[in-house]
Amino acid sequence: MQNVKISALECISTLGIVAVIPSLLTGPTFTIQSFGTGSIMHIIYMIIIGTLFFSLLFGLFLKFKGMDIIDISEVAGGKFLKYFTGITIVIYLMLTIILALSEFTENIRNILFENAPTEYFYLIFYVGILISVLIGIRGIFRASTILAPVIILGVIFIFFSLYSDIDITNFTPIFGNSINEFFIPGSFRLEMFESIFLILLIGPQIKHIKKATIGSYILISLFTLIIALLLFGIFPYPSSLENYFPLFELNRLISFGRFVQRVESFYILIWLIAMYIYISLGTSYAVQTFSKLFNIKYSNRIIPLFCILVVLRSTIFRIIY
Amino acid sequence: MAHLDFLELHFGIFLHLTILTTTTSFGVPYLTPFAPSRKGAFKDDIFISPLWKQEQRPIFLKPKNKIREPKISRKWIKGG
Numbered sequence: 211m212q213n214v215k216i217s218a219l220e221c222i223s224t225l226g227i228v229a230v231i232p233s234l235l236t237g238p239t240f241t242i243q244s245f246g247t248g249s250i251m252h253i254i255y256m257i258i259i260g261t262l263f264f265s266l267l268f269g270l271f272l273k274f275k276g277m278d279i280i281d282i283s284e285v286a287g288g289k290f291l292k293y294f295t296g297i298t299i300v301i302y303l304m305l306t307i308i309l310a311l312s313e314f315t316e317n318i319r320n321i322l323f324e325n326a327p328t329e330y331f332y333l334i335f336y337v338g339i340l341i342s343v344l345i346g347i348r349g350i351f352r353a354s355t356i357l358a359p360v361i362i363l364g365v366i367f368i369f370f371s372l373y374s375d376i377d378i379t380n381f382t383p384i385f386g387n388s389i390n391e392f393f394i395p396g397s398f399r400l401e402m403f404e405s406i407f408l409i410l411l412i413g414p415q416i417k418h419i420k421k422a423t424i425g426s427y428i429l430i431s432l433f434t435l436i437i438a439l440l441l442f443g444i445f446p447y448p449s450s451l452e453n454y455f456p457l458f459e460l461n462r463l464i465s466f467g468r469f470v471q472r473v474e475s476f477y478i479l480i481w482l483i484a485m486y487i488y489i490s491l492g493t494s495y496a497v498q499t500f501s502k503l504f505n506i507k508y509s510n511r512i513i514p515l516f517c518i519l520v521v522l523r524s525t526i527f528r529i530i531y
Numbered sequence: 532m533a534h535l536d537f538l539e540l541h542f543g544i545f546l547h548l549t550i551l552t553t554t555t556s557f558g559v560p561y562l563t564p565f566a567p568s569r570k571g572a573f574k575d576d577i578f579i580s581p582l583w584k585q586e587q588r589p590i591f592l593k594p595k596n597k598i599r600e601p602k603i604s605r606k607w608i609k610g611g
Contacts, residue, residue, distance in 0.1 A: 220568075338546065479540075
């Protein structure tokens with residue numbers, strides 16, 4: 211891992227940005243597919259379950275000072291568990307990035323650049339990811355410190371401009387399709403907190419880890435709750451299943467009189483930079499985990515390889531769609 | 532390529548952000564009160580207080596003496 215110290219604020223802002231990306235893509239649509247009108251109640255339920263789960267998880271994790279999840283797995287189960295955990299993490303990171311990139315480029319192409327060839331998209335993303343990963347995680351974390359206030363203000367602005375459109379009847383019946391699916395199978399759906407699991411990897415690099423964990427957990431919960439409240443409150447249940455770019459659909463509804471309209475173009479600017487941060491962060495940690503596992507001293511040499519893998523795999527998913 | 536002007540704009544903004552945040556000048560990060568953020572970044576950087584109220588030197592320069600002037604510098608004015 212790179213010998214970089216990250217402040218609590220940098221960690222909170224980066225994880226907040228990473229948490230917004232699933233809401234930008236089809237994350238809320240998957241939730242509503244499973245829980246129907248009970249999605250908002252499910253998110254509140256998951257915040258309660260998540261508080262218990264993460265307090266237990268990070269309570270245990272904080273006892274291993276200066277160790278990340280790979281070191282801990284080596285202590286617990288030797289070399290086998292170390293390699294198993296490391297390879298699982300690399301595959302997970304790569305898969306999430308690839309799926310997010312393919313989905314995002316497809317959506318953004320449908321909205322803005324219908325006539326543009328997709329190869330240029332991937333080329334630009336490739337160059338962006340490559341340079342930012344080569345610069346190092348310090349640049350990514352600091353860039354997200356500047357972007358995070360803009361995103362927070364953006365989400366607050368969406369909330370205050372659209373809260374009057376929320377229809378409470380869209381939240382009923384409160385337990386959705388069935389109460390059996392809601393409680394026990396639904397308690398494992400922690401995908402909204404996927405960004406907080408990154409602390410298990412970046413833990414040794416954070417200066418005030420407890421402060422960073424609590425802060426990022428609160429920020430992620432608030433973000434998800436506000437976005438879910440708006441999405442599920444404004445779009446009624448059957449039609450909200452067709453949202454493939456949910457936050458963009460919300461942004462399109464914002465208008466103040468005849469003069470302030472088409473605010474979504476400003477939001478696209480934020481989401482695109484947030485996407486760059488998300489992909490670069492994932493790729494750099496995939497590279498770092500891989501080089502730590504196999505003792506690769508000069509990890510800069512394998513960065514272009516990982517970037518090519520990310521971009522080419524995304525094009526394959528595009529063909530499948 | 533003209534179709535992608537918007538995307539290239541973002542690409543440029545992102546690259547500038549990452550490069551500027553990692554650049555240092557004499558060991559001090561280029562965008563220092565904001566990224567990496569410091570305590571009291573908004574005090575003397577965005578909103579500048581009057582000269583007689585700027586009592587401390589910027590911390591990011593790591594000065595030997597942090598205090599620039601005493602708490603009451605204008606002794607001839609009450610509370611100044």
